[in-house]
Amino acid sequence: MSRAQTDKDPLVTLLRSVLPDSGIVADPVSMKPYECDGLSAYRQIPRVVVLPETVEEVQAVMRVCRQTGTPIVPRGAGTSLSGGAMPHKNGVVLSLARLKRILQIDADNRTALVEAGVRNLQISEAVQHLGLYYAPDPSSQIACTIGGNVAENAGGVHCLKYGLTVHNILQVKMVTIEGELICLGSTALDAPGYDLLALLTGSEGMLGIAVEVLVRLLPRPSVARVLMAAFDDVEKAGNAVASVIAAGITPGGFEMMDKSAIRAAEDFVRAGYPTEAEAILLCELDGTEEDVISQIDRVKKLLAESGATEIHLASDENDRVRFWSGRKNAFPAMGRISPDYYCMDGTIPRKELGKVLMRISRMSEKYGLRVANVFHAGDGNLHPLILYDANQPDEFERAEAFGAEILDLCVAVGGTITGEHGVGVEKIDRMCVQFDKASLSQFLEVRKAFDPDGLLNPDKAVPTLARCAEFNAMHVHHGNLPHPGLERF
Amino acid sequence: MPCLAREIGASVKASYDAQTPINIAGAGTKLFLNRPPENRETLDVTGHNGIIEYDPAELVLLARAGTPLRDIEQLLYDHRQMLGFEPPFIDDGATIGGAVAAGLAGPRRAYAGAVRDFMLGVTFVNGRGESITAGGKVMKNVAGFDLFRPMARSMGTLGVLLSIALRVSALPEVERTVLHEEDNEHNALKKMNRWPRETQAISAACWDGRYIRIRLSGSEAGIEHAHTFIGGQWIDGTGYWRDLNNFKLDFFRASGRLWRVCVAPMSVSIGKNGVQLIDWGGAQRWLKSDEPPATIRSLAAELGGYAECFSDDPAVETFHPLDNGVAALNQRFKHALDPAAILNPGRLYPEL
Numbered sequence: 001m002s003r004a005q006t007d008k009d010p011l012v013t014l015l016r017s018v019l020p021d022s023g024i025v026a027d028p029v030s031m032k033p034y035e036c037d038g039l040s041a042y043r044q045i046p047r048v049v050v051l052p053e054t055v056e057e058v059q060a061v062m063r064v065c066r067q068t069g070t071p072i073v074p075r076g077a078g079t080s081l082s083g084g085a086m087p088h089k090n091g092v093v094l095s096l097a098r099l100k101r102i103l104q105i106d107a108d109n110r111t112a113l114v115e116a117g118v119r120n121l122q123i124s125e126a127v128q129h130l131g132l133y134y135a136p137d138p139s140s141q142i143a144c145t146i147g148g149n150v151a152e153n154a155g156g157v158h159c160l161k162y163g164l165t166v167h168n169i170l171q172v173k174m175v176t177i178e179g180e181l182i183c184l185g186s187t188a189l190d191a192p193g194y195d196l197l198a199l200l201t202g203s204e205g206m207l208g209i210a211v212e213v214l215v216r217l218l219p220r221p222s223v224a225r226v227l228m229a230a231f232d233d234v235e236k237a238g239n240a241v242a243s244v245i246a247a248g249i250t251p252g253g254f255e256m257m258d259k260s261a262i263r264a265a266e267d268f269v270r271a272g273y274p275t276e277a278e279a280i281l282l283c284e285l286d287g288t289e290e291d292v293i294s295q296i297d298r299v300k301k302l303l304a305e306s307g308a309t310e311i312h313l314a315s316d317e318n319d320r321v322r323f324w325s326g327r328k329n330a331f332p333a334m335g336r337i338s339p340d341y342y343c344m345d346g347t348i349p350r351k352e353l354g355k356v357l358m359r360i361s362r363m364s365e366k367y368g369l370r371v372a373n374v375f376h377a378g379d380g381n382l383h384p385l386i387l388y389d390a391n392q393p394d395e396f397e398r399a400e401a402f403g404a405e406i407l408d409l410c411v412a413v414g415g416t417i418t419g420e421h422g423v424g425v426e427k428i429d430r431m432c433v434q435f436d437k438a439s440l441s442q443f444l445e446v447r448k449a450f451d452p453d454g455l456l457n458p459d460k461a462v463p464t465l466a467r468c469a470e471f472n473a474m475h476v477h478h479g480n481l482p483h484p485g486l487e488r489f
Numbered sequence: 490m491p492c493l494a495r496e497i498g499a500s501v502k503a504s505y506d507a508q509t510p511i512n513i514a515g516a517g518t519k520l521f522l523n524r525p526p527e528n529r530e531t532l533d534v535t536g537h538n539g540i541i542e543y544d545p546a547e548l549v550l551l552a553r554a555g556t557p558l559r560d561i562e563q564l565l566y567d568h569r570q571m572l573g574f575e576p577p578f579i580d581d582g583a584t585i586g587g588a589v590a591a592g593l594a595g596p597r598r599a600y601a602g603a604v605r606d607f608m609l610g611v612t613f614v615n616g617r618g619e620s621i622t623a624g625g626k627v628m629k630n631v632a633g634f635d636l637f638r639p640m641a642r643s644m645g646t647l648g649v650l651l652s653i654a655l656r657v658s659a660l661p662e663v664e665r666t667v668l669h670e671e672d673n674e675h676n677a678l679k680k681m682n683r684w685p686r687e688t689q690a691i692s693a694a695c696w697d698g699r700y701i702r703i704r705l706s707g708s709e710a711g712i713e714h715a716h717t718f719i720g721g722q723w724i725d726g727t728g729y730w731r732d733l734n735n736f737k738l739d740f741f742r743a744s745g746r747l748w749r750v751c752v753a754p755m756s757v758s759i760g761k762n763g764v765q766l767i768d769w770g771g772a773q774r775w776l777k778s779d780e781p782p783a784t785i786r787s788l789a790a791e792l793g794g795y796a797e798c799f800s801d802d803p804a805v806e807t808f809h810p811l812d813n814g815v816a817a818l819n820q821r822f823k824h825a826l827d828p829a830a831i832l833n834p835g836r837l838y839p840e841l
Contacts, residue, residue: 106753108682108755109682109753109754109755110682111753131686152631153631153635155629159629160628163602163606164629166635166638167602167606176814176818180814181814182814182815182818183812183814183815184815186751186793186794186795187752187753187792187793187794188751188752188753188772188793188794188795189598189599189603189751189769189772189773190592190603190605190642190751191795192795192797192808192809192810192811193808193811193815193816193819193837193838194639194642194643194647194819194822194823195605195638195639195641195642195643196639196815196818196819196822198605198635198638198639199634199635199636199638199639199822201635202631202634202635203634203635207634219685219686219687221689222687242546242547243546245546245547245548246545246546247659248569248570248659248660248661248662249659250659287689287711288687288688288689288690288711288714288715289714290708290710290711290713290714291689291690291707291708291710291711291714293710294708294709294710294711295708347625347627347628347629347630348627349544349547349549349626349627350546350547351544351546351547376629378628379627379628379629380627380628380629381628381629414625414626414627415625415627415630416625416627416629416630416631416632417632418630418631418632419627419628419629419630419631420629420631421631422631423631423632423633427632430632431632431633434632434633435622435632435633436622438619438620438621439621439622439623439633441619442615442619442621442623442636442825442826443633443634443636445825445826446634446636446822446825446826447634448825449818449821449822449824449825450818450821450822461633462633462634
């Protein structure tokens, strides 16, 4: 479409008055890359995409959108797995990708000030020469941006020991729906007034737009060693995790994979996993050499007492990378054995692991779909990967119903529908299962306090009460919707 | 005194209907922070107490807000665990609800995290008398807005806490203190910020003008290793850290108002404005000073931080004034939770 055609849209004309031409994408073909995020089953071409290069331009875009009542969908690198960046058909996609400067590195105070579009891994790379790094490491860290990490409160393999995004940021400059620039947090460890920094973190772009983030940097541990243990029973592996944690050891990473995940990963990258095992654990210990050596002995003993059939210590860095390669490639490994997979993200109390995995395996039979489980075992965050083929009629719907039933189970055993991927569009109905009406109303009131007209990332993360009433009416039996063929929007 | 959650809810609902402000009362160990007016209805929540759930292997404890910290610490200690944020006033009967609302944390804070960093979820009664759940009781949870971490340091102005789920920590195998002679502030700050780059064993670092005290926590081997490059002499520091955390060191008896100045750890000295004791490796600076409050506050603000007055002085607001934009957002947030402004009004700021 020509510029003349897109400019028939008065919104685009208004945006052109505050942004250079290079900052506006308005023809449907060029907007195609923005139609979805990492949850590619949900797609929508937006009305227009804007790519501001400065904070002032972000403020100007917000003012235009507010004046015109236009929905705004903020977007970092678009790696969300819950549809958090899925466009709104009448709305603007506000890409923060061009705010990509590292503004300041303060080695003395161990902080870095970066713009929202800076990639997660880029921060660690920029401070590597100082022996420092930024700890949260979501699996998409090569691509995902710090702004998106703030919006989603991103975690990662190492958050068991080093915390989530909310534990590793000190200050955020955010643009409000009114276009005002507000600074939350401080350069000290906390700040006066309410902890709105915590509130903003994980709010999925619904309260304001983070444009600048002051992150904490940690000293890179001098030593990291990884143990791999195999088990002939998933529950034994779960108990082994509990015994290590109960002994007061906090591993840098503590991961579990079940048999299907082990086999797929082993076929893909030859990580050296025992393919006959029902489950394996990867336990990484980091710190000073003295600490790590003493912990290795203790962990080995605990794993053996819990019934590990094999225990291997990675002998050198190559070995360590190889052990991790299987876990880190678990998702693409699934891509080799199944045309599509659907990744779930519930968290459960660890002691429920055996029961939950058994129930998931029964659901797998019920829905006729295979499932593989990878698990941030240390903090109870479960990632069942449901394998399906989108080209087969009904399979995606069955995968979704299967996933929904897993999430309902997570809530029933005292857990949550999402540990780190966010609610987005994907799990919005599940919020009606996890939270009661008063709590959901409270969330909506808070949202209104920040965004009275509901323009920021609408229809995501927090359902309206009307939506929940409708959902609850349909939610007769777990996963068995009365009209499975109907679109549920 | 209400004991049940629904009784607390009903009490708040009645206050909401009558538009009557209330003081929420725990054990009253932190009344010196913006002392509340006495001619107001009091909602005593200490009757709502008891540990609801604790499984040492899960590292999670769920307790009612009125539970004394002493009971929690004892139970955790029996399982070789602890509260990682080292709250003060345990011996004075402080409750977990009050510890969260005031958000004070001890010497370990700079290395282990603040109260909010250990919170997993809460239930609370909002200003309408409704019971609200935020967060949960598992380690990782991003469902719903984070209304639980902001409860820390909110001074009870956002809700009446009913129960709190916390991540707990393992007791270190060994914990010891070294004393290191150093009378130059800049050198002390440099050392306290360099050493943590070589070891994860530091769990407290404080400078009193003559000595740096470093607390080391971890394995015997790890601590020995840290000592090889930190140096200094081993001392029994247990009493010192406890007294520092509970405002009982001689330093706190010096004349002048007590200020808590929080800045980036390597910030320049504020010592010329009074007598100081530096904790948290430089990030928290206790200052005894008679300088006008505005002077101290602007000094802290220029350094990117803030200053709180911890003296029980009705003439001085405890908390650091907010910038206009942030103040407006604070008010909007407060209004969303407590529309009639009945929960501890004025306890945090006059307008909240």
